[in-house]
Amino acid sequence: MGDAKGISKEKGEGKKGGQGGGKTALKIPKGTRDWFGPEALLRDKIFSTLGDIFSRHGAVPLDTPVFELKDILSGKYGEDSKLIYDLADQGGEICALRYDLTVPFARWLAMNSVQQVKRYHIAKVYRRDQPAIARGRMREFYQCDFDIAGEYDPMIPDAEILRIIVEAFTALGLREEVTIKINHRKILDGLFTVAGVPDDKIRTISSAVDKLDKSPWEEVKKEMLEKGLTEEIADQIGKFTKHNGSLEKIIDILRNDEKALKNDKVKQGLDDMEKLVAYTQEFGISDKISFDLALARGLDYYTGVIYEVVIELPSEKSGDTRIGSIAAGGRYDNLVGMYGKKQIPCVGISFGVDRIFTILQKKHEAEKLKPRGADVFIMAFGGKNGLLLPRMAIARTLWDGGVRAEFLAKAKPKLPQQFKAAEDKNIPVAVILGEDELAAGKVRIKILGLPDGHPDKDGRLVERDNLVEEVKKTLTELPTQSTVVVNQ
Amino acid sequence: MGDAKGISKEKGEGKKGGQGGGKTALKIPKGTRDWFGPEALLRDKIFSTLGDIFSRHGAVPLDTPVFELKDILSGKYGEDSKLIYDLADQGGEICALRYDLTVPFARWLAMNSVQQVKRYHIAKVYRRDQPAIARGRMREFYQCDFDIAGEYDPMIPDAEILRIIVEAFTALGLREEVTIKINHRKILDGLFTVAGVPDDKIRTISSAVDKLDKSPWEEVKKEMLEKGLTEEIADQIGKFTKHNGSLEKIIDILRNDEKALKNDKVKQGLDDMEKLVAYTQEFGISDKISFDLALARGLDYYTGVIYEVVIELPSEKSGDTRIGSIAAGGRYDNLVGMYGKKQIPCVGISFGVDRIFTILQKKHEAEKLKPRGADVFIMAFGGKNGLLLPRMAIARTLWDGGVRAEFLAKAKPKLPQQFKAAEDKNIPVAVILGEDELAAGKVRIKILGLPDGHPDKDGRLVERDNLVEEVKKTLTELPTQSTVVVNQ
Numbered sequence: 001m002g003d004a005k006g007i008s009k010e011k012g013e014g015k016k017g018g019q020g021g022g023k024t025a026l027k028i029p030k031g032t033r034d035w036f037g038p039e040a041l042l043r044d045k046i047f048s049t050l051g052d053i054f055s056r057h058g059a060v061p062l063d064t065p066v067f068e069l070k071d072i073l074s075g076k077y078g079e080d081s082k083l084i085y086d087l088a089d090q091g092g093e094i095c096a097l098r099y100d101l102t103v104p105f106a107r108w109l110a111m112n113s114v115q116q117v118k119r120y121h122i123a124k125v126y127r128r129d130q131p132a133i134a135r136g137r138m139r140e141f142y143q144c145d146f147d148i149a150g151e152y153d154p155m156i157p158d159a160e161i162l163r164i165i166v167e168a169f170t171a172l173g174l175r176e177e178v179t180i181k182i183n184h185r186k187i188l189d190g191l192f193t194v195a196g197v198p199d200d201k202i203r204t205i206s207s208a209v210d211k212l213d214k215s216p217w218e219e220v221k222k223e224m225l226e227k228g229l230t231e232e233i234a235d236q237i238g239k240f241t242k243h244n245g246s247l248e249k250i251i252d253i254l255r256n257d258e259k260a261l262k263n264d265k266v267k268q269g270l271d272d273m274e275k276l277v278a279y280t281q282e283f284g285i286s287d288k289i290s291f292d293l294a295l296a297r298g299l300d301y302y303t304g305v306i307y308e309v310v311i312e313l314p315s316e317k318s319g320d321t322r323i324g325s326i327a328a329g330g331r332y333d334n335l336v337g338m339y340g341k342k343q344i345p346c347v348g349i350s351f352g353v354d355r356i357f358t359i360l361q362k363k364h365e366a367e368k369l370k371p372r373g374a375d376v377f378i379m380a381f382g383g384k385n386g387l388l389l390p391r392m393a394i395a396r397t398l399w400d401g402g403v404r405a406e407f408l409a410k411a412k413p414k415l416p417q418q419f420k421a422a423e424d425k426n427i428p429v430a431v432i433l434g435e436d437e438l439a440a441g442k443v444r445i446k447i448l449g450l451p452d453g454h455p456d457k458d459g460r461l462v463e464r465d466n467l468v469e470e471v472k473k474t475l476t477e478l479p480t481q482s483t484v485v486v487n488q
Numbered sequence: 489m490g491d492a493k494g495i496s497k498e499k500g501e502g503k504k505g506g507q508g509g510g511k512t513a514l515k516i517p518k519g520t521r522d523w524f525g526p527e528a529l530l531r532d533k534i535f536s537t538l539g540d541i542f543s544r545h546g547a548v549p550l551d552t553p554v555f556e557l558k559d560i561l562s563g564k565y566g567e568d569s570k571l572i573y574d575l576a577d578q579g580g581e582i583c584a585l586r587y588d589l590t591v592p593f594a595r596w597l598a599m600n601s602v603q604q605v606k607r608y609h610i611a612k613v614y615r616r617d618q619p620a621i622a623r624g625r626m627r628e629f630y631q632c633d634f635d636i637a638g639e640y641d642p643m644i645p646d647a648e649i650l651r652i653i654v655e656a657f658t659a660l661g662l663r664e665e666v667t668i669k670i671n672h673r674k675i676l677d678g679l680f681t682v683a684g685v686p687d688d689k690i691r692t693i694s695s696a697v698d699k700l701d702k703s704p705w706e707e708v709k710k711e712m713l714e715k716g717l718t719e720e721i722a723d724q725i726g727k728f729t730k731h732n733g734s735l736e737k738i739i740d741i742l743r744n745d746e747k748a749l750k751n752d753k754v755k756q757g758l759d760d761m762e763k764l765v766a767y768t769q770e771f772g773i774s775d776k777i778s779f780d781l782a783l784a785r786g787l788d789y790y791t792g793v794i795y796e797v798v799i800e801l802p803s804e805k806s807g808d809t810r811i812g813s814i815a816a817g818g819r820y821d822n823l824v825g826m827y828g829k830k831q832i833p834c835v836g837i838s839f840g841v842d843r844i845f846t847i848l849q850k851k852h853e854a855e856k857l858k859p860r861g862a863d864v865f866i867m868a869f870g871g872k873n874g875l876l877l878p879r880m881a882i883a884r885t886l887w888d889g890g891v892r893a894e895f896l897a898k899a900k901p902k903l904p905q906q907f908k909a910a911e912d913k914n915i916p917v918a919v920i921l922g923e924d925e926l927a928a929g930k931v932r933i934k935i936l937g938l939p940d941g942h943p944d945k946d947g948r949l950v951e952r953d954n955l956v957e958e959v960k961k962t963l964t965e966l967p968t969q970s971t972v973v974v975n976q
Binding site for chain 2: 025026027028029030032033034035036037040044055056057058059060061062063064065066067068069071085086087088089090092093095097107108110111112118119124126128140148150152153156157159160163167278279282283284339340341371373374388389392393395396399400402403404405406408409410411425427
């Protein structure tokens with residue numbers, strides 16, 4: 001996400017747990033969270049939505065270790081490197097938690113000399129940033145990355161990534177709300193040069209420009225002056241970074257800027273962006289794209305197009321809206337080569353799942369998801385010793401038949417207690433055992449939660465020997481509960 | 489898995505990367521690995537097999553942060569605590585990577601005052617142990633945990649855990665090969681007391697006994713003497729730890745040992761184990777259980793039954809078999825209370841997925857899984873400009889229709905190159921575009937890999953407007969390829 005600014009050190013941090021009395025402080029690390037219940041279901045729904053789209057484009061999954069050798073991560077993240085979590089030196093290799101999924105992907109490509117691949121990776125990454133939990137900014141958070149590696153013709157994979165972004169937000173129900181801001185590192189760097197920025201200051205000035213989405217121009221300008229630019233050069237930058245609009249509009253502005261056009265990088269970037277005009281039209285996504293010359297992206301490794309997906313969010317405090325970034329990426333053609341192997345051009349996108357989660361949660365999507373325990377609850381109605389062994393035998397039969405089944409782990413449970421347990425777990429069907437019925441080789445199947453007077457309210461007696469098929473039949477006949485999600 | 493012995497410090501470790509020339513050493517941290525291709529598919533198959541079984545028993549998923557406050561982990565793992573990975577102190581809280589999934593679960597229960605839950609958790613854990621990759625022992629490895637928390641009647645949840653173990657290995661095709669070794673901490677501790685071990689030495693002597701599956705008796709005895717036992721007491725321990733067999737057999741031996749029966753803990757443990765006789769019979773799993781008085785388990789937190797699933801594996805060197813542990817767990821009634829909250833009794837099982845993976849891989853299960861890219865490859869047969877824009881338009885149509893589709897990201901690809909790309913990605917169907925056919929509103933659908941002379945070998949022309957439904961129809965009519973797994 002690249003928007004991490006400043007290291008966190010707060011009051012109370014750094015103390016070594018212990019609230020007296022020898023008891024352990026009952027907390028989780030700052031900026032981390034547990035996932036359970038409806039929230040875990042909503043998160044998993046986001047994962048499966050994105051995973052399905054990645055798979056629709058032919059991608060295969062890759063999983064890498066949560067930590068890498070520190071050297072692998074060094075020199076890849078610019079000013080944000082200070083946010084990397086280091087492992088303690090306990091007498092072995094020097095390691096650090098991954099900061100994103102892109103660098104591990106590049107390391108994997110280089111290590112295995114992979115020439116071409118479409119891979120996706122859904123996993124946690126780590127940034128020692130100041131958490132802003134209401135906005136979904138955490139220290140441990142999920143990213144969903146899709147990347148295309150390999151030598152292809154210009155801008156075709158890049159356009160496919162843009163298409164995937166639109167497909168993803170369409171599937172998540174956010175197509176209308178999002179905009180893809182796009183820029184090109186070569187155009188940006190060329191324009192910096194044209195404005196008079198010396199080569200060795202381009203990356204650090206780019207970092208300053210990257211803050212324009214959050215800070216006013218005056219503040220960014222101040223940072224540029226502190227970084228050694230003259231006022232005149234800074235103002236030149238201020239002029240061109242104001243432009244944004246459709247691909248055609250910005251291409252037109254640049255094509256008419258003679259001074260800019262003399263710069264080779266600007267020209268190369270423009271050639272790329274012109275190809276995008278046709279490709280995004282064929283893919284039906286040009287309405288979602290805004291060419292924004294102020295978009296810089298903080299990371300060092302981008303070499304071509306860069307993009308950021310923004311969404312208008314209501315601000316908690318003022319009631320107006322603020323713009324948040326919920327996915328970002330770009331082309332990075334030199335990263336794999338940094339590991340001393342053959343260069344492999346890459347382009348990709350990283351979805352900030354925790355932020356998407358926070359937005360969908362505010363739209364009450366989580367409330368619609370209700371975790372369900374098993375499908376069947378086995379109950380005893382009276383009977384000797386609470387019919388514990390028969391309940392176990394019935395459970396075995398159902399499990400063997402692949403039916404999701406539970407029973408109350410008590411020797412002599414009362415009937416209301418069993419109904420309550422089934423209700424608490426949102427279980428739709430009961431199998432009820434009675435001593436006489438068992439003796440006759442029968443058990444009762446009952447759909448739970450039917451209204452009084454419903455013809456099936458009392459359930460039906462079935463042969464114990466046919467239990468599995470009878471239960472499966474009942475499960476297909478349930479009244480629809482569109483909001484219930486089974487946990488699997 | 490609790491079998492971690494000794495910290496690793498080897499030659500070459502501790503050097504700070506860098507092989508000269510400023511290039512980054514291209515390695516991953518020792519004891520870690522990437523997952524990709526058929527191996528990732530086999531691993532995911534293990535995950536889904538286990539996840540389905542957990543869900544069949546009504547469990548819901550929980551996900552916790554990969555690191556915890558160091559204090560949360562302290563004092564839970566006995567001698568193995570030295571294997572915990574610490575995060576560097578970078579000026580915030582003191583944290584460490586999780587060592588297992590049990591302690592985070594207990595922390596979550598305590599923090600949220602959860603009284604009852606069946607939860608499962610499939611995630612990576614971290615141990616700074618000496619890796620043995622051929623045996624599947626890694627520093628970063630997956631565990632799949634299922635636990636039942638809550639006040640229930642004795643041994644009912646414990647028996648369900650044993651049932652889940654058997655269901656899991658049945659589903660993984662390993663039922664015949666595995667045995668569940670079981671013991672009871674109360675019986676073991678009681679027998680230590682009866683043998684004359686002082687109370688303050690019970691845990692450390694238990695740790696020594698835990699090594700009996702890997703070390704000869706003489707070595708374990710030597711460790712006990714070093715830990716301060718007399719030869720006589722050690723020999724007493726040697727006598728009872730020899731017993732193993734069916735639940736009934738060992739219960740019988742203990743019931744006839746007057747000296748042992750005078751110990752309250754032994755009696756309580758025996759009452760528990762007697763209940764298991766009936767419960768495991770109802771669950772149809774008693775043939776897989778071996779009561780083994782030498783089973784001790786290294787971890788501090790167990791309070792009741794403990795178990796370990798062992799499998800006979802052919803040894804790489806000698807050709808004979810060795811016993812490996814592939815799942816383990818037990819009852820831990822006091823762990824949640826260690827966080828200063830109400831006690832919540834728990835029992836659970838942890839599957840060592842990486843070891844199970846290694847065993848299944850040796851059975852060539854991975855070879856049967858072949859990753860597939862998309863379902864459809866869009867190709868151009870001649871045509872102006874390689875029909876790039878029409879290929880993009882067709883891709884858009886297919887993606888919009890939910891069809892998994894790819895095309896070669898080249899402006900003017902040769903036909904053989906496109907066929908090869910489809911073959912490399914194991915894609916079963918081609919949609920082939922020709923200029924004249926496109927002009928007539930038609931495209932060709934062709935099943936790839938059909939033998940010469942097959943009536944459908946040349947495919948069929950369809951209306952472009954009906955493409956999505958025609959492609960979907962073709963996909964349902966494919967010759968079965970039982971070994972191909974789609975990546976989703």
